[in-house]
Amino acid sequence: MFEIYRSRHNPHHYVAIRTDDARENPQGIRESRNLAFMTRIEDDNEPRIAFDAGMARSRIERDGFYAFAVTIEVREHAE
Numbered sequence: 001m002f003e004i005y006r007s008r009h010n011p012h013h014y015v016a017i018r019t020d021d022a023r024e025n026p027q028g029i030r031e032s033r034n035l036a037f038m039t040r041i042e043d044d045n046e047p048r049i050a051f052d053a054g055m056a057r058s059r060i061e062r063d064g065f066y067a068f069a070v071t072i073e074v075r076e077h078a079e
Helices: 024-031 053-063
Strands: 002-007 013-018 035-041 066-069
Touching (some): 053 066
Antiparallel strands (some): 002 013, 002 035, 013 066
16 A cells, blocks of 8 residues: 655645555655645556556655656636
8 A cells, every 4th residue: 555645835746655664765754844644545556547556666665755746737628
């Protein structure tokens, strides 16, 4: 399972860590004043908008965290 944190300063920036990871980098993210806990995501390989579980696993294994950005742009609207 992943824990997702959102930047308090940039609403487009997020960080994912493993729920069961007690290494230094994930602990620092949990304790950061610049990040706020947002949600948990199952590690089940289901497709999700703006979150790539495979890439997250790879980066977390290497770095202890996975930083990513999400930008939503409205493309169509009704008047």
